[in-house]
Amino acid sequence: MGCNSLEKSKTKPKHRKGLWSPEEDARLRNYVLKYGLGCWSSVPVNAGLQRNGKSCRLRWINYLRPGLKRGMFTIEEEETIMALHRLLGNKWSQIAQNFPGRTDNEIKNYWHSCLKKKVVKAQEMEVHMNSQCINSNSQSIDSSTSQEKPSIQLPGFESFENMKGSSSTDTDQSIPQMLDCPRVDTQESPLPKILFAEWLSLDHIYGQLFVNSGESVISKDTLDQHDPTFQDNFTHGFLLNEESYVGELHHGLSNDSSSDMFSPQFKFESQTPGSGICDFVYGDEICSDFNMNGHVMY
DNA sequence: AAATCTCTCAACCGCCGGCTG
DNA sequence: GCAGCCGGCGGTTGAGAGATT
Numbered sequence A: 001m002g003c004n005s006l007e008k009s010k011t012k013p014k015h016r017k018g019l020w021s022p023e024e025d026a027r028l029r030n031y032v033l034k035y036g037l038g039c040w041s042s043v044p045v046n047a048g049l050q051r052n053g054k055s056c057r058l059r060w061i062n063y064l065r066p067g068l069k070r071g072m073f074t075i076e077e078e079e080t081i082m083a084l085h086r087l088l089g090n091k092w093s094q095i096a097q098n099f100p101g102r103t104d105n106e107i108k109n110y111w112h113s114c115l116k117k118k119v120v121k122a123q124e125m126e127v128h129m130n131s132q133c134i135n136s137n138s139q140s141i142d143s144s145t146s147q148e149k150p151s152i153q154l155p156g157f158e159s160f161e162n163m164k165g166s167s168s169t170d171t172d173q174s175i176p177q178m179l180d181c182p183r184v185d186t187q188e189s190p191l192p193k194i195l196f197a198e199w200l201s202l203d204h205i206y207g208q209l210f211v212n213s214g215e216s217v218i219s220k221d222t223l224d225q226h227d228p229t230f231q232d233n234f235t236h237g238f239l240l241n242e243e244s245y246v247g248e249l250h251h252g253l254s255n256d257s258s259s260d261m262f263s264p265q266f267k268f269e270s271q272t273p274g275s276g277i278c279d280f281v282y283g284d285e286i287c288s289d290f291n292m293n294g295h296v297m298y
Numbered sequence B: 001a002a003a004t005c006t007c008t009c010a011a012c013c014g015c016c017g018g019c020t021g
Numbered sequence C: 001g002c003a004g005c006c007g008g009c010g011g012t013t014g015a016g017a018g019a020t021t
Helices: A022-035 A040-047 A053-064 A075-088 A092-096 A104-140 A160-164 A170-174 A202-211
Strands: A230-240 A245-255 A262-269 A275-282 A285-293 A295-297
Touching: A022 A040, A022 A053, A040 A053, A053 A104, A075 A092, A075 A104, A092 A104
Parallel strands: none
Antiparallel strands: A230 A245, A230 A275, A245 A262, A275 A285, A285 A295
C-alpha cells in the first residue's frame, strides 16, 4: 500500500475514542470534502484528528457521508429488510446496498432492536398455530402445507436466491416464514420494480469525484432533465445554499437500453447556480453539505 | 422526585481477504 | 511464500435517553 509508509516510522499516537465532537466532525468533513477519499490511515494525520483511520472511515460512512437518509424506517423498508435477511442472512452490507442512504450499521441496529423481535414473535406464533393445528386435525396435514407457507417475494429480488448459496448463517436458517408480515405484492408494491444488480454506492460516486476533483457528477448540462428512461424517483431532496432554494436533486434509476438492468442516477432540476456549501434536504431533514459552484461540485 | 429498567444506536473490536514489498 | 498493512465486514459493547416503578 502506498500510504502505509507514512505511519511506519512514527511512534503510535494515542487515539481518541468515544463519541465524536462537532469539531472533529467538522475537521473530518472539511478534509474529505477538500481532499477526497484516499488512504484512511493518513486522514487523521492530515486532518489533525487524534483518531485512527478506521474510526474516521466509520464516522464518515455512518454519519458524515453526503446523502445519508436519517430517521425512521418506513414499512416498505422494514419489509424489504426482513425479506432480504431471509435470503441473505446477516449480510448487512449486501442488504444495505438496496437502501440508498442507509448504512449497514443502521440496518443492523434496526434489525437487532426491532425486527428480530418481530421475527421471533412470528416464530412463536407459528409454533403455537402448528401445535393447535396438529391437535385439531393432524391427519389433514401433509408435506405440501409447508410449501404453501406465505413467502415474501420481492419483485426483482429473485436472483438473490442464487446469491444465497452456501453462505447462509445460523440466523437465516432459523427464521420462519412471517405469518403476520404483509406480503409484498408484485402488482402493487411501492418498491422499485427492479433489482439493483449492483448498486453504485455513494462512496463509489463520491470516490470518483474526489479522485477526479473538478468533475461534476450532477451536471445540469449533461443530464437530460426530461430523460424518459429515468424512472421511479424513490428519493429526492432539495439543494439549498445559505439563503435560498438552489435546485432539486432526484435520485433514481435509469434504464440501460443495452441490458435489462437499471442503474442509479442523479438528476438535478430547476437549478439556480449557487456558491459555497449547500445543504441537501431530504424530507424535513438537512442531510449533508454540498458544494455548489454553478454545477453541483465537490 | 429518585431509582431502576429498557431500548436505541454510535462506536469499538476482532477477523478476514486483498494488496504490496 | 511470507509478513505487514489496509479496508471492509459482522458481532458486540456501552453511554445516554426515555419509560416505568
